[in-house]
Amino acid sequence: xxxxxxxxxxxxxxxxxxxxxxxxxxxxxxxxxxxxxxxxxxxxxxxxxxxxxxxxxxxxxxxxxxxxxxxxxxxxxxxxx
Amino acid sequence: xxxxxxxxxxxxxxxxxxxxxxxxxxxxxxxxxxxxxxxxxxxxxxxxxxxxxxxxxxxxxxxxxxxxxxxxxxxxxxxxxxxxxxxxxxxxxxxxxxxxxxxxxxxxxxxxxxxxxxxxxxxxxxxxxxxxxxxxxxxxxxxxxxxxxxxxxxxxxxxxxxxxxxxxxxxxxxxxxxxxxxxxxxxxxxxxxxxxxxxxxxxxxxxxxxxxxxxxxxxxxxxxxxxxxxxxxxxxxxxxxxxxxxxxxxxxxxxxxxxxxxxxxxxxxxxxxxxxxxxxxxxxxxxxxxxxxxxxxxxxxxxxxxxxxxxxxxxxxxxxxxxxxxxxxxxxxxxxxxxxxxxxx
Numbered sequence: 040x041x042x043x044x045x046x047x048x049x050x051x052x053x054x055x056x057x058x059x060x061x062x063x064x065x066x067x068x069x070x071x072x073x074x075x076x077x078x079x080x081x082x083x084x085x086x087x088x089x090x091x092x093x094x095x096x097x098x099x100x101x102x103x104x105x106x107x108x109x110x111x112x113x114x115x116x117x118x119x120x
Numbered sequence: 121x122x123x124x125x126x127x128x129x130x131x132x133x134x135x136x137x138x139x140x141x142x143x144x145x146x147x148x149x150x151x152x153x154x155x156x157x158x159x160x161x162x163x164x165x166x167x168x169x170x171x172x173x174x175x176x177x178x179x180x181x182x183x184x185x186x187x188x189x190x191x192x193x194x195x196x197x198x199x200x201x202x203x204x205x206x207x208x209x210x211x212x213x214x215x216x217x218x219x220x221x222x223x224x225x226x227x228x229x230x231x232x233x234x235x236x237x238x239x240x241x242x243x244x245x246x247x248x249x250x251x252x253x254x255x256x257x258x259x260x261x262x263x264x265x266x267x268x269x270x271x272x273x274x275x276x277x278x279x280x281x282x283x284x285x286x287x288x289x290x291x292x293x294x295x296x297x298x299x300x301x302x303x304x305x306x307x308x309x310x311x312x313x314x315x316x317x318x319x320x321x322x323x324x325x326x327x328x329x330x331x332x333x334x335x336x337x338x339x340x341x342x343x344x345x346x347x348x349x350x351x352x353x354x355x356x357x358x359x360x361x362x363x364x365x366x367x368x369x370x371x372x373x374x375x376x377x378x379x380x381x382x383x384x385x386x387x388x389x390x391x392x393x394x395x396x397x398x399x400x401x402x403x404x405x406x407x408x409x410x411x412x413x414x415x416x417x418x419x420x421x422x423x424x425x426x427x428x429x430x431x432x433x434x435x436x437x438x439x440x441x442x443x444x445x446x447x448x449x450x451x452x453x454x455x456x457x458x459x460x461x462x463x464x465x
Contacts, residue, residue, distance in 0.1 A: 074198060077200070078200040078203075082241055
């Protein structure tokens with residue numbers, strides 16, 4: 040499973056939204072995620088990929104696609120090191 | 121200070137949480153430790169806790185340790201971001217002690233939201249449960265009726281009402297010995313289309329859940345015994361809880377005013393009222409002294425009232441011990457497994 044699918048699974052499990060409804064354009068508001076859903080998703084993604092996502096970075100995510108791209112980038116950076 | 125800790129229940133106490141922290145929390149922990157069946161981890165600022173502990177005489181039965189946590193989540197902070205941004209807050213450190221199995225239960229009189237978030241993030245949720253809830257039965261007036269949620273979830277999604285029904289059902293079966301609990305949705309009318317959007321959607325989820333759902337119930341039927349489990353969001357549940365608990369006091373005040381010209385009768389009625397007062401106290405296997413257990417997290421997290429004094433902390437520690445002994449988390453897991461295949465989205 041690629042990074043995007045893994046993150047989609049995590050977000051779907053936490054928010055209880057059908058994963059087919061989570062597209063790269065979906066915002067957290069679209070999937071009715073509240074602040075705790077978002078924090079849980081961030082923590083779960085951090086644990087899954089062994090990265091840290093500072094709040095100031097997370098606040099810049101406009102949609103699910105931004106979230107995925109950020110994680111992909113951080114994972115690639117981690118693999119280089 | 122150390123004693124035979126082999127069979128003691130280990131409680132992580134958020135010593136910095138609560139209106140009277142850390143003084144009353146430490147005092148309560150010391151009092152609770154005198155029984156000798158508990159090992160307490162006081163979590164918070166070391167110098168402050170040492171100073172408070174020094175005010176008390178510890179017996180050979182007491183087993184109390186201080187665990188350092190240099191930050192505090194304050195009332196009014198956003199719980200989700202505060203817990204994440206303050207990993208060394210007393211509540212986060214205390215919850216992690218349960219996660220790492222260094223403690224069996226967590227007790228906190230701090231902000232309810234922060235305690236719930238810490239429990240969710242560090243202990244995790246049981247499979248199938250979205251958010252924890254507070255459960256309690258209505259005591260003498262309706263001893264076989266349980267309300268869920270009493271205040272852990274202010275804004276609820278429709279599927280949370282289903283979680284509450286399952287948790288309440290487990291509670292009614294396990295602690296009230298009701299074989300097939302009748303579940304109702306608290307609403308403004310008995311008809312199917314009543315209520316706000318979340319409640320209307322919840323109605324349909326409950327109807328198709330496979331649970332023994334008997335429909336909507338109105339406020340005037342809460343005490344009727346028609347339902348064993350009444351589900352509502354924490355906003356409504358918390359208002360209901362506080363109103364219910366205030367009734368006896370106001371009724372007594374009103375009666376005193378009416379009978380002030382009839383002292384003998386007033387004395388008799390006052391005596392009667394004091395005997396009847398517990399009728400409006402919320403009863404629970406685990407919520408003596410205000411607050412309650414967070415049902416649905418994968419560990420024992422006991423919320424104490426924010427205005428807890430030492431005696432309330434003792435009660436909270438006692439009820440956390442009871443929850444550990446009763447193995448409530450494993451019981452809920454087993455029951456949840458039975459419901460998973462039925463009616464879940």
